[in-house]
Amino acid sequence: MxxxxxxxxxxxxxxxxxxxxxxxxxxxxxxxxxxxxxxxxxxxxxxxxxxxxxxxxxxxxxxxxxxxxxxxxxxxxxxxxxxxxxxxxxxxxxxxxxxxxxxxxxxxxxxxxxxxxxxxxxxxIPYFPLLDGAHQVSKRDWLKMQANYQLVVDNLLDVSHTAFLHEGLLGGPDTIKGNMKVVPKETKNALLIERWIDNIPVPKFFDLLFKRDGQRVDNWMNMTWQMPACLTNDTGVTSPGKPRGEGTGIFGMHFITPETDRSSWYHFAAVRQNPISLGEPGDSETMKQIAELRRYAFEVQDKGIIEGQQRILDMPRFKDEPFVPLETDLGTVSIRRHLQDLIDAEKKEKTAVES
Ligand code: FES
Ligand SMILES: [Fe+2]
Missing domain, CATH: 2.102.10.10 (Rieske [2Fe-2S] iron-sulphur domain)
Structure with missing residues (x-):
């Protein structure tokens, strides 16, 4: 790799x-x-x-x-x-x-x-102004993943897994009904994957941020990737049929750095968007819960699957990563291809310098 x-x-x-x-x-x-x-x-x-x-x-x-x-x-x-x-x-x-x-x-x-x-x-340098200045940022947290960094990026790019792996917490069976759109950004080094899902039972994480009434919601999940492995999930909920400006959510930020071919550093934090204030200490308590629930999702739910994939990929017969892509993998596939082009260009440069 x-x-x-x-x-x-x-x-x-x-x-x-x-x-x-x-x-x-x-x-x-x-x-x-x-x-x-x-x-x-x-x-x-x-x-x-x-x-x-x-x-x-x-x-x-x-x-x-x-x-x-x-x-x-x-x-x-x-x-x-x-x-x-x-x-x-x-x-x-x-x-x-x-x-x-x-x-x-x-x-x-x-x-x-x-x-x-x-x-x-x-x-x-990837652009993350939300981590600066006056924004209240949830715990600046990190995990070590015993898996290649691209498996972690794949996981974030395809949020359809929230329907299964994070069922009840970040998504549910209805989450996969959403429309997905891949939107290239102005440079090839960034990509946006948009999803809007109408009228679903509110996942626990979003109920905490929104009305805390267990009522159905519309849900958006817009994931932006920046080269090489930095992502922002603009995600939230609003009442069914209402614009997102009447809803609330977070910007979840993710930074993945390869350690070795089969391990990576994973840093993350979140900022609320359009927050519904409970005053204090309620707002601070909510920020704490945001950090805890996200860490639970990443450490207990994502990490196990991603490290499991790596264990399978370590088997000699799977050397070539023979994935069977679904339509939801469109973003993942195009980013992997783009990164491979950059890697090939670097290799060519190196050979030219050495010869
Ligand atoms: S001074 Fe560093 S190895 Fe000897
Ligand atoms: Fe996940």
Whole structure:
């Protein structure tokens, strides 16, 4: 399995990287060490000491938190990956002793990393202004999935599974009756999949946000994908036949980053849209419940199925992912194809550079 490398991937929520700590992560099959320096800037580099290949994340921060000291023989590296100190013999810094550094940007309360060969372009960081400023955001949460990242993206792109896997909580048998429309966005690196479902029994999650009366509703689920693996689910309910402006819902945001071929990091949070206020402490309690119910849906319901798919795909006979697509997989199929084109283009570039 290959990944698009010339793209921005989420490392973690900004709030989860404390000054003074070294965090080792595998991202896109590469070991990465991340730390926040005393100025608050985030640094990321390959988690490999060039001397004897010890993981730098096993070392410690020295020089007032600006350098990583390798735990094995004490070489020190600055935030740009430059070997800054050799404590041995003459102290000469040997050739080829620098570590590859990665471009990192903090935006939308997330830490983004660029691991490609092309120059990092901050202008193409996926757009998530809802995570900024005055919006009240539910718990900035995350899970580790023992599955390829694309299986997690597939799951989010095809919300028809809410009828079965999340029955009662996010959908029900009537959910699959909705109209689905795939709407290409202005660039090939984004896609919108729209669904509107008339007159269904209200799923528990939406009843919590809406009238709390168990009455039937119309339901919309509009999923936007941004390259490489960032999604926003604009979803909510309104009274049957009424415009969505009279209803309520959430924007659920999802960020998936490959760890290895068969594991991924999954970060998520939500913002309410057109909220019906209960005042306090009711509104804070609702935000807490939103976070808890979504985590339950992802951790208990989605994770099991997705990791189950991965276990099957690990069997040698299923090497080629012989999926049988349904009409509801239209978005999934076109995004997989688009990503494969990008991966092929990167491979061509690499071959041209090497030859
Ligand atoms: S392995 Fe890092 S200094 Fe020796
Ligand atoms: Fe799901």
């Amino acid at each position: 290959d990944f698009v490398r010339n793209a921005w991937y989420v490392v973690m929520w900004s709030q989860d990287l404390k000054a003074g700590e070294l965090v080792g992560r595998t991202l896109l099959n590469d070991p990465v060490v991340i730390f926040r320096d005393p100025d608050g800037r985030v640094n990321a580099m390959e988690d490999i000491c060039p001397h004897r290949l010890a993981p730098l994340s096993m070392g410690k921060l020295v020089n007032e938190g600006k350098h990583i000291r390798c735990a094995y023989h004490g070489l020190e590296f600055d935030g740009a990956g430059k070997c800054a100190h050799n404590p041995h013999a003459s102290g000469r810094i040997p050739k080829n002793s620098d570590v590859r550094a990665y471009s990192v940007v903090e935006k939308h309360s997330l830490i983004w990393i660029w691991m490609g060969e092309r120059a990092a372009d901050p202008a193409i």
